[in-house]
Structure formats: C-alpha cells, structure tokens
Amino acid sequence: MNHLLFTLVTGVGATILMDLWGVARKPLFGIAPPQYGMVGRWLAHMTIGRFRHDAIAKSPAVPGEHAIGWIAHYLTGIAFATLLVGIGGPAWVARPTAAPALAVGIGTLVVPYFLVQPAMGAGVAAARTPHPTAARLQSFVTHLVFGFGLFAAGRAARFMFST
Numbered sequence: 001m002n003h004l005l006f007t008l009v010t011g012v013g014a015t016i017l018m019d020l021w022g023v024a025r026k027p028l029f030g031i032a033p034p035q036y037g038m039v040g041r042w043l044a045h046m047t048i049g050r051f052r053h054d055a056i057a058k059s060p061a062v063p064g065e066h067a068i069g070w071i072a073h074y075l076t077g078i079a080f081a082t083l084l085v086g087i088g089g090p091a092w093v094a095r096p097t098a099a100p101a102l103a104v105g106i107g108t109l110v111v112p113y114f115l116v117q118p119a120m121g122a123g124v125a126a127a128r129t130p131h132p133t134a135a136r137l138q139s140f141v142t143h144l145v146f147g148f149g150l151f152a153a154g155r156a157a158r159f160m161f162s163t
Contacts, residue, residue: 003085006093006157011081013153014105015074018146031138040069042120056120077146080108084150096154105147112139 022033042053044062053059062068084104085093092100113125113136122128126135 002161003093006154006161007081007085008078009157009160010085010096010150010153011078012074013156014081014146014149015077017149017152018077018142021142021145025138034142036069036073037066038069038120039072039116040065040067042116043068043072052119053121076111080104080146081150081153084154092154093158096151096158098148098151101151101154102144102147105143105145105150106140108146109139109143112143 019033025031026033038056041059041062042056044065045051045053045059050059084101087104088096088100117126118124122135123132126132126139129135
C-alpha cells in the first residue's frame with residue numbers, strides 16, 4: 001500500500017467531512033460555516049511581516065485570500081492526517097481505529113485555540129469573541145468531527161488500497 005496516497009486520502013476525506021459539518025451547522029443551528037478567507041488573509045499578511053491582527057476582518061483584504069485560505073485548510077487536514085499516521089504507524093494504517101483518530105482530532109484544537117485565534121484577534125481560545133464559550137464548543141465539536149473523519153477516511157482509504 002502506498003502510505004503517501006493513504007495519508008492524502010485520509011486527510012482530504014476528513015477535511016471534507018469537517019466542511020460538510022460546517023455547512024450543516026447553518027440549517028441545523030443557525031451557525032455560519034467557518035470563513036477560511038480570513039485564514040487566507042492572515043497567511044497573506046504574513047508575507048509582508050504582519051503575523052498578528054487586532055481583528056482580521058478589519059485588516060485589508062488580499063487578492064486570492066479565499067483560495068489561499070481553502071488551500072491552507074486542506075493542507076492542514078493532510079498535515080494532521082500525517083501526524084496521525086506517524087503516531088499510529090503501520091498498525092493504524094493496516095487497521096484504522098477510532099481512538100487515535102479522535103485523539104488527534106481533539107488534539108488539533110491546540111492550533112486554533114493557541115495560534116490562529118489569538119493571531120487573528122479573537123484571543124486565546126476565542127476569549128475576545130462575543131460568545132467565547134459557544135465559540136469554543138463549536139471548535140471542539142468541529143475538531144471532534146474532523147477526528148471522526150480521520151477514522152472514517154482512514155477506513156475508506158484502507159479499503160480502497162487493500163487490493
């Protein structure tokens with residue numbers, strides 16, 4: 001089995017499931033999907049030496065920020081799948097199980113809580129948002145869904161590449 005292809009399918013599949021959850025939140029709970037264009041804006045501003053913003057939405061727009069954000073979002077999903085495959089090793093690739101995938105999914109909360117949100121002006125773990133507890137819960141559930149996606153996509157990739 002090609003481990004690189006397995007990891008790519010797992011990361012992309014998990015990220016797609018996470019995005020489907022983001023879309024489903026609107027009709028189910030009235031919660032808008034994440035705005036990855038803001039991530040693209042943040043990343044694009046890094047090229048001119050600006051790493052932190054008081055409020056990313058008030059920072060000047062950057063051409064291509066939506067594409068930059070979405071590409072970064074999927075590359076991050078692949079990177080986290082790589083982490084899972086690295087932690088789980090050949091045994092997890094041979095037989096993906098839920099516990100390590102869910103642990104990695106929940107563990108990925110470190111990135112938005114302590115890097116992305118503070119750098120984009122939302123504070124540590126969304127502390128500067130209007131409803132920090134709700135924002136934290138949304139992030140937690142979304143990353144839990146991502147963890148489940150790692151498991152489901154890993155199982156699907158295993159099935160696809162087992163021949």
